[in-house]
Amino acid sequence: MMRQYALFCAWVVSLVATGGSLFLSEVMNFTPCKLCWFQRIFMYPLVYLLGRAAYKNDRGIVGYALPLSIFGGCISLYHYLEQKVPGLAKILPCTQGVPCNEDYLNWFGVITIPLMALVAFILITIFLIAGRRNEADGTDDELAD
Template structure:
């Protein structure tokens, strides 16, 4: 292999690891934020928030291990987890904005409401949209990892 091709491969590997690390940072920030909102601020999560957490929290661990081992193939097992979380967050965002009918809303009257004031941060930033944004960022970064691992 020539020196130019070796340098290009090293740059590609570094870019892939950087994208993987960035995906881990997003997952970690989202997980810590969810814990802060629930445990410190005392905001009780609704059913859909719990489901999103069930997919975000493991991503934090998966991506940390993948970064530690420089496993650029991690996108193969992390992307499906992030995609399912993205679907739940998308559904939750549609519920929050009233696009989905109240009749098929999974949140009960006894628990926190998906469209209540408690679903916003600082009174105007909807938590479901933040979750959707985090899962989207993770998926885009994992796509960059996947593309970085392909040979040109």
Template sequence: MVIGNNQKTSPEAANSDLPDLRAWGLLLAAWLVAISATLGALFIGEIMGQAPCVLCWFQRAFMFPLAVILTISCFVSDSSVWRYALPLAIIGWLVALYHGLLYGGVIPESIEPCGTGPSCSGSDMSILGWIPIPALSLAAFTAIIILLILVRKRSIA
């Protein structure tokens, strides 16, 4: 096939765009997780009227920017987003892990997981009656980390 200035393209050259398309699909999946977690947190706080605990606020501080960053990276097809989104996701994951371990009683603390303010350890702060909010946050950060690592592998390959 001849294009423009007598440049020929081969099937191999046409397939070189596939890793970018795969990376974009992974970015889209990471964005869907981040935007779902963000909208879920806003729904719980603003619609259900449940104020977040201190540890939930810290997790929000790392999830909300991920939703914005991943939106922009999907829009401009920036597969190098893993360089600055992955550290945010990892720090958020560490906070979520700590929160989950406190919630589950694995880390012995003399204080409740959520401190003196609002508590997410009540039965009304679970989804489907048995999935605690801290576990959802940990799952969301885990999924985003895995997807960003896959984006990194696709963009380097």
């Protein structure tokens, strides 16, 4: 059952994450830092790719979308650590615009924008792995069971 809706669920997560980032920058006027832009570069194409794949039930997209979600998640993890580990921001500081270690949101001392992006990338990765095609015979795992 999970595999049947995995692409759709991954698309919904990417849609919510993209909408949330646009809301924060365009409505709340939070200027994205350099690392936020890199996270957007990996998230925004997933809306189109996963939406089309979910509509066509094209599980072959997993091989293309999975690297985007994994690399985006790595950037989010680094960004989150840069905000929470004081010495890390000094290693590779942002030189222009908004500092990458600045917290626009800091709910409960833990939840920040990079953490929310990391959770989105992790969820997308989980859904993509769960919904992948069975590579041995080229069929969907759901149909092979």
